Amino acid sequence: MKSSRLVSILLLLQTRGRLTAAQLAEELEVSVRTVYRDVEALGAAGVPLYGDAGHAGGYRLLDGYRTRLTGLTAGEAEALFLAGVPGPAAELGLGSTLAAAQLKVRAALPGELREHADRVSGRFHLDAPGWYARAEETPYLTAVADAVWNGRVLDVRYRRWREPTDVERRLEPYGLVLKAGRWYVVAGPGPRTFRVDQILGLTVSDEEFTRPGDFDLAAYWTAYQRDFHERLHPGEAVVRIAPTTLANAFEGRAVTVDGAPDGDGLVRATVPVESPAHAHDEFLRLGTAVEVLEPPELRARIAGTVAELARRYA
Known part of the structure; x- marks a missing residue:
């Protein structure tokens, strides 16, 4: 955690210029005392960082000290900041990770590309759910996502529309799909599609599974939607x-x-x-x-x- 926080301090100062210890503490959700210790650690590591006292004081980096990403075009920089949808990322437990990643990318961008990225994030907002859709509670979404990532079998109690409504299922979760504000898990054997908000209970098994090497989540979902409309x-x-x-x-x-x-x-x-x-x-x-x-x-x-x-x- 400390190393990540030190990088965040460095990147915040690089992108915003002078910041006080109180401002850094608020941004990082730590105490001012912790910021003082972190700043000392950065200085000891050779980072050219200095502080000014007084009302207009604060910490800042020596002019010219920065790291940069190379090879990004203006369009790529814009796409990076347009693609990060905070709502779904937060639902997956990745909200802080997304924010940190965007901060790192923004800090490393040259001024012109940073301006392009800021313009996109300030002018475009992505809101996936429909107007009349009620927000569905998905308490097990993070656990499902973790099982998808780590290849763990899930034993779930699931509510379906036909009788018997509440059933037990063993799932090998291949992937997650967000469609119109609703999360679906595509799982084997089959594969089959399940609504995450209809999972009533969940146990992560110690059993591991191997995701089929030829399984393509995007291709499966396209075919699933086509078949769904034909059946509907x-x-x-x-x-x-x-x-x-x-x-x-x-x-x-x-x-x-x-x-x-x-x-x-x-x-x-x-x-x-x-x-x-x-x-x-x-x-x-x-x-x-x-x-x-x-x-x-x-x-x-x-x-x-x-x-x-x-x-x-x-």
């Missing part, structure tokens, strides 16, 4: 629909469009749907921006609802 929307509906509505309402589905817009500005499209009842509600919400052509039973069902609405509001 097994039916089809043919509709006349406004192009903008089609793009916004059915994003992510394998929609096919037949021809150019007609005289009303609508296109003919085939849309994957979940079930007649779900499709009925889904298309009604779109109002006059869509007309269902097929299947006949769905069209008749919507026509009946519209007729009833007209009668009520007449």
Whole structure:
């Protein structure tokens, strides 16, 4: 811990210039006395650091003393600071690690690249969850992440949607995925996908496992999402629909469009749907921006609802 703290003091002074012992103590969450000892240790190690007394005093490094990373372009520096999402990192127990890493990178960047990185972090903020998504509590996320990293088997009590809801599972965790603010663990045998927030209890086993050498987490997740959508929307509906509505309402589905817009500005499209009842509600919400052509039973069902609405509001 001390060596890490000494590096942090060095990098803070390198990036911010003069800092008082109190400011360093607050930044590092230690006592002022600890900062005094650390500064003495840095001086004894040959770091050209000196302190000024008085109201405007503080510690600073000798001008020109710094370390630099070489080979980074402006775009790479910007990407480094855009890629670090603090929320998910904190959930994994890596919040302080991420902050320390960014500090080290920033300290080593030449002035021009540091300016680029600061501009990105000040102008772009990544917020993964959707607007109406309730934050899910994931008390076992850190333990799952540790098991993923160290190749440890997990014995979990898991809640699924179908009966029996609460089941016992032995998992060989291959990787973690964050999707729309929700964490999933991909685990063998299988592999299969489990929601981390549905883990009710967890024991880390002493048993180790070997992750398959040919397993590609990104490729698995892409295929899993494709299969999920195919299972979720097994039916089809043919509709006349406004192009903008089609793009916004059915994003992510394998929609096919037949021809150019007609005289009303609508296109003919085939849309994957979940079930007649779900499709009925889904298309009604779109109002006059869509007309269902097929299947006949769905069209008749919507026509009946519209007729009833007209009668009520007449």
